[in-house]
Amino acid sequence: MDNVTLSRAIMGTSLGFHIVFAVLGVGIPLLMLAAEGIGLWRHDPVWLALARRWSKAFALIFAIGAVSGTALSFELGLLWPGFMAFSGSIIGLPFSAEGFAFFIEAIFLGLYLYGWDRLGPVAHWLTGVPIAISGAASSVFVVMVNAWMNSPTGYQAVGNRIVRVDPLAAAFNPSTPTEDVHMLVSAYLVSGFAVAAVYAAGFLRGHGDALHRRALPLAMVMAVVASGLAGITGDTSARFVADDQPIKFASQEGLFPTTAGAPLHIGGIPLPNEHRTVLAIEIPHLLSWLLKGDPNATIKGLNDFPRELWPNILIVHFSFEIMVGLGLALGFCGVLYWLLALRRRGPPTDRWMLLALVVAGPASVVTMEAGWFVTEFGRQPWIIYGVMRTSAAATSTPALGPTFAIFLALYAALGLTLARLLLLLAQRERRRAAVDGTRPRP
Amino acid sequence: MTGVTLADGVAAILLLALTAYAVLAGADFGGGVWDLFASGPRRKAQRTAIAAAMGPVWEANHVWLIFLLVGLFTAFPTVFAVLSTALFLPFTIALIGIILRGAAFTFQAHGEEAVGELAPWGFIFGAASIIAPAFLGAALAAVAMGAVRSSGAQSVTAGWVSWLGADLALLAVALAAYLAATYLMVETEGDPPLQADFRRRAFGAAMVSGILALAGLALTWRQAPLLWSALTGRGLWLLIIALANGPIAAFAVWRGSPRIARVAVAAQMVFVLWAWAVGQWPALVPPDFTIQASAAPETTLRALVITIAVGMVVLAPSLWLLFHVFKGRNPAATVTNPSP
Numbered sequence: 169m170d171n172v173t174l175s176r177a178i179m180g181t182s183l184g185f186h187i188v189f190a191v192l193g194v195g196i197p198l199l200m201l202a203a204e205g206i207g208l209w210r211h212d213p214v215w216l217a218l219a220r221r222w223s224k225a226f227a228l229i230f231a232i233g234a235v236s237g238t239a240l241s242f243e244l245g246l247l248w249p250g251f252m253a254f255s256g257s258i259i260g261l262p263f264s265a266e267g268f269a270f271f272i273e274a275i276f277l278g279l280y281l282y283g284w285d286r287l288g289p290v291a292h293w294l295t296g297v298p299i300a301i302s303g304a305a306s307s308v309f310v311v312m313v314n315a316w317m318n319s320p321t322g323y324q325a326v327g328n329r330i331v332r333v334d335p336l337a338a339a340f341n342p343s344t345p346t347e348d349v350h351m352l353v354s355a356y357l358v359s360g361f362a363v364a365a366v367y368a369a370g371f372l373r374g375h376g377d378a379l380h381r382r383a384l385p386l387a388m389v390m391a392v393v394a395s396g397l398a399g400i401t402g403d404t405s406a407r408f409v410a411d412d413q414p415i416k417f418a419s420q421e422g423l424f425p426t427t428a429g430a431p432l433h434i435g436g437i438p439l440p441n442e443h444r445t446v447l448a449i450e451i452p453h454l455l456s457w458l459l460k461g462d463p464n465a466t467i468k469g470l471n472d473f474p475r476e477l478w479p480n481i482l483i484v485h486f487s488f489e490i491m492v493g494l495g496l497a498l499g500f501c502g503v504l505y506w507l508l509a510l511r512r513r514g515p516p517t518d519r520w521m522l523l524a525l526v527v528a529g530p531a532s533v534v535t536m537e538a539g540w541f542v543t544e545f546g547r548q549p550w551i552i553y554g555v556m557r558t559s560a561a562a563t564s565t566p567a568l569g570p571t572f573a574i575f576l577a578l579y580a581a582l583g584l585t586l587a588r589l590l591l592l593l594a595q596r597e598r599r600r601a602a603v604d605g606t607r608p609r610p
Numbered sequence: 611m612t613g614v615t616l617a618d619g620v621a622a623i624l625l626l627a628l629t630a631y632a633v634l635a636g637a638d639f640g641g642g643v644w645d646l647f648a649s650g651p652r653r654k655a656q657r658t659a660i661a662a663a664m665g666p667v668w669e670a671n672h673v674w675l676i677f678l679l680v681g682l683f684t685a686f687p688t689v690f691a692v693l694s695t696a697l698f699l700p701f702t703i704a705l706i707g708i709i710l711r712g713a714a715f716t717f718q719a720h721g722e723e724a725v726g727e728l729a730p731w732g733f734i735f736g737a738a739s740i741i742a743p744a745f746l747g748a749a750l751a752a753v754a755m756g757a758v759r760s761s762g763a764q765s766v767t768a769g770w771v772s773w774l775g776a777d778l779a780l781l782a783v784a785l786a787a788y789l790a791a792t793y794l795m796v797e798t799e800g801d802p803p804l805q806a807d808f809r810r811r812a813f814g815a816a817m818v819s820g821i822l823a824l825a826g827l828a829l830t831w832r833q834a835p836l837l838w839s840a841l842t843g844r845g846l847w848l849l850i851i852a853l854a855n856g857p858i859a860a861f862a863v864w865r866g867s868p869r870i871a872r873v874a875v876a877a878q879m880v881f882v883l884w885a886w887a888v889g890q891w892p893a894l895v896p897p898d899f900t901i902q903a904s905a906a907p908e909t910t911l912r913a914l915v916i917t918i919a920v921g922m923v924v925l926a927p928s929l930w931l932l933f934h935v936f937k938g939r940n941p942a943a944t945v946t947n948p949s950p
Contacts, residue, residue: 224720231716234669235709241679242705245694252683253691257906260684261913267680268921271673275928278666279935286935298928330687333906335913565698565766578706582713585731589721 172559174568175247178575180544182239184537185579189233191536193273194307194352195359195390196226197300202386204293214378220284221379221597222363225590227281232586234274236579247568251551251561254330258323259313261335266309273302304352311351314543315343319412320552346408347543350401353394354539358532360391361498365529366594368522375598376517384515384525391528392502399499402492402539409546410459413553414468416546419481420488421455422448423469430455430467435489438481443471445485479548487541494535501528617905620685620914621894624678625887631674632883633789633876636782638668640790642711642739643783644811645732655804660790661719663797666936668715670929675708684914689895689904693749696758700749700770707742710734740783747782748775753895754886755834760898774829774837781822785879788815792859792875795868809866812875816860823856823882836896837886845889852881 169177200222207215245252279287279295287295316322322338324331364387367380410417422438422445423430432455436448453463460467470478501524508516516522551558641660648656683690694701714735721731748770752758757769769775791812798805830838841849859874894901905911 227720228716231669231712234672235712238672238676238708238712239705241676242694242701245679245683245690246698246701246705249691249695252694253688256683256687256690257685257910260680260687260906260910261917263680264677264684264914264917265921267673267677268917268925270676271670271921271925272928274669274673275925275932278670278932282666282936330907333910333913335910563695563698565695567699567702567766571702574706578709582709585713585717589717592721 169569171564171568172562174572175562176558178568178572179240179243179247181572181575181579182236182243183540185583186233186236186240187536187540188358188533189229189236190307191355191358192226192229192362193233194303194355196222196229196363197296197303198356199359199363199386199390200226201293201296201300203382204296208289208293215382218379218383223281223284224593224597227277228586228589228593230273230277232582234270236582237270239575246565247563248551248561249563251556254325254328254556254561255316255320255552257330258320258333258335258338259316262309262312262316262339266306269302269305269309272298273306276302304355307352307355308348311348312339312341312344315347316341317551318347318543318547318553319343320555342412343408346401346405350398350405350539353397353401354536356390357394357398357498358536360387360389360394361525361532362529363387364391365526368525368529371515371517372519372522372526376515377601379601381515385509388502388505388509388525391498391532392506395495395499395502398495402495407459410467413546415470415473415477416479416484416542418468418470418473419479419484419546420542421467422481422485423455423467424471426466426469426472428456428466429453429464430469432458433485436485438485440470440478440481477549479546484542484546487538487545491535491538491542494531494538498528498532498535501525615902615905616908616911616915617685617901618892620681620905620911621901623915623918624681624685625884627674627678627681629880629883631671631678632785632879634671635668635674636743636786636879637789637793638664638671639711639739639743639783640786640788640815641794642715642736643787644790644794644808646736646739650807652804652807655801656807659794659798659801659804659808661715663794664715665719667932668712670932672708672712681914681918685906685911686894686899686901686904687906689899692760692899693753693758693895696764696768697749697752697770699766700745700752704742704745704749707738707740707745710738711742714738739786743782743786744779745770748779750782750886751775751778754778754837754840754890755830756836756896758895758898772833774826774834777822777826777829781819781826784815784819784822785882788812788819789875789879791815792863792868792871795863795866796872799868805866805868809863809868812863812871813860816856816863816875820856820860837890840889840896841885843889844891845885845887848881848885848888852878852885855881 200219203215203222204219206212207219276295276298280292280299283292283295316338319342320338321341322334322336324333364384367384367387370376370380371384406417406420409420418424419438421430422433422436424438424443424445429452431450431452433445433448433450436445436450438445456465456467457463459465470481505516505521505525508518508521547553549557549559551561641664645657645660648654648660650656679690682693711734714731717731718735751772751774752769755769755772755774757764757772759768791808794808795805795812798808827841830841855874855878859871859878862871862874890896892900892902894904
């Protein structure tokens with residue numbers, strides 16, 4: 169493999185690994201805060217036990233997120249020196265802000281984790297607030313950088329030399345509002361479904377104690393609200409992309425000829441060499457109507473762009489279909505859960521519903537990763553859209569092949585160990601709860 | 611403005627971040643070293659004290675590195691790119707060390723109660739705690755001796771694979787271990803035998819780092835004229851303070867005055883780093899990159915300084931709170947078994 173491919177492979181693996189922990193770092197603190205807050209409010213030791221249990225799991229998750237995030241800040245330079253030399257001064261502002269957010273998160277996590285027995289109950293709860301806020305802020309800041317790669321604004325360059333920078337204009341570039349909000353709600357969506365999956369699995373295996381009966385609905389509140397918002401913001405994002413990066417839009421829809429009254433392709437296989445998408449369920453005029461509100465509106469297809477600027481249509485289209493398909497399914501699953509919960513007046517314990525929730529956890533991660541595939545593969549061949557090619561940004565170092573192999577092994581080891589530890593931790597908590605009687609330790 | 615510019619100010623802030631990382635995270639790496647070399651009848655107590663001292667703070671200490679990286683690529687983007695290219699190998703190896711160290715510590719700290727001793731991770735924690743500072747030290751040697759050039763067409767081992775690189779790699783580990791052992795003397799004030807363990811370790815580390823530092827000076831004189839002229843030029847007064855402070859710190863350790871030792875040893879790290887940085891001013895990465903010429907546009911620097919100022923308003927009291935709660939009068943007496 170050449171250096172550009174290897175650099176993309178390493179960066180993609182690192183990002184794909186890190187983001188799982190990053191999104192849990194946004195959502196789980198809010199769940200912890202809610203659980204501990206309700207526990208304090210109602211003097212309910214079960215809620216408090218739940219928050220404490222989550223904090224233990226979160227300690228592991230956050231640490232893996234922190235070290236894999238460190239990998240990324242190194243890799244920006246190690247893999248993409250050309251990109252960083254050009255854009256460091258432009259996108260440094262949101263990165264520095266993210267640095268501070270991460271700092272605050274790490275500090276208060278230290279206080280929260282090790283402060284259970286050292287701080288008063290309310291003081292302890294308060295140390296959780298900055299974790300939840302800075303977790304969300306980190307996401308917002310760091311996605312600003314990716315948004316800038318999609319809509320590079322706020323600078324003047326002469327050749328490769330940056331002569332003027334407007335850091336605020338770069339941070340608040342045209343892609344920022346849609347991309348930032350969509351990512352933030354997606355983070356809550358994944359956190360909600362991931363936590364729900366754990367407790368749904370517990371119910372299925374007959375551990376449906378008081379703790380489970382509180383944890384599952386709380387996680388599902390977050391999941392269902394976030395899925396609704398993810399749908400709305402996803403729609404806004406797609407509309408924005410259609411204007412801002414029509415080639416990415418055409419790729420995700422698998423639309424080759426520029427069409428008046430364009431159909432919506434559901435599924436299907438785009439064949440770039442034949443300039444058509446086959447085997448798709450085609451709904452006539454729907455794409456035009458969805459995008460422009462006019463069933464006969466004209467939508468730009470891939471054929472209007474030079475072939476060398478096409479991204480990998482197959483990956484972008486599949487990823488988009490997966491994101492939208494799974495996203496809709498997740499939303500449906502969330503609504504169904506609450507309909508059942510309202511009818512049953514409590515967490516539904518129907519086997520099929522619980523099974524669906526167990527699947528929904530990993531599915532939400534796949535959905536989010538697919539969304540990033542659309543953004544990142546869809547922007548190719550550019551690293552900075554319309555400004556710098558990915559091939560011009562990569563490092564020339566000869567050691568990338570082994571580096572890739574080492575990082576793959578590293579992430580596999582970390583992921584597997586973490587999974588094993590989380591499972592063992594859960595088992596031990598259950599044993600301890602069983603020893604203490606029916607009441608979990610507060 | 612003549613003389614000192616905004617770019618110099620930003621460079622000074624980055625030096626402070628580097629110093630904070632060295633003094634705080636350095637001790638966490640040193641903790642890993644002593645975890646690996648825990649020995650004697652109190653080896654378990656030694657490990658427990660290390661874990662209790664690191665647990666609440668290591669992640670916050672680690673963020674100084676992120677701060678440094680982000681500040682560097684914001685304010686001096688070309689230098690960041692050149693360093694990342696020229697020092698690809700030591701940075702990548704250090705990075706793997708940093709990842710493994712953090713993960714291993716967490717797996718141990720939070721996994722041990724669930725599964726007991728966590729087979730390879732205890733060893734990985736210690737080994738990675740040596741690898742990371744060693745390769746960062748070697749990379750620093752390459753920068754200080756002027757081996758990172760603008761042409762880019764240099765070998766992937768330029769500078770850091772050298773006698774001075776090896777010496778600074780070992781010195782970084784030794785200083786980290788020295789810092790950790792003196793900090794642990796303070797943390798174990800309530801347990802005299804355990805404190806004596808760390809006092810012996812601190813004194814040993816003091817001797818080793820002293821020898822390595824003097825060897826480094828000799829190597830610099832013979833093999834790194836650029837660094838030698840920096841250290842004997844503008845950096846001379848800091849070098850002299852460092853040379854004078856070294857014995858003071860070691861004496862405080864030997865006498866068993868942990869609080870004086872803690873300050874003196876941390877100061878030693880500061881003087882060594884500053885002698886190098888002040889000595890090579892106005893160069894950022896000598897000889898090709900000066901602070902002035904490689905700085906980002908003025909608006910970026912201003913935005914960065916404002917961001918840092920605003921960030922510090924939130925950060926400073928938060929950091930104070932963290933260290934106040936966990937590193938107050940005698941934390942070792944109260945931290946028996948951190949149960950998060």
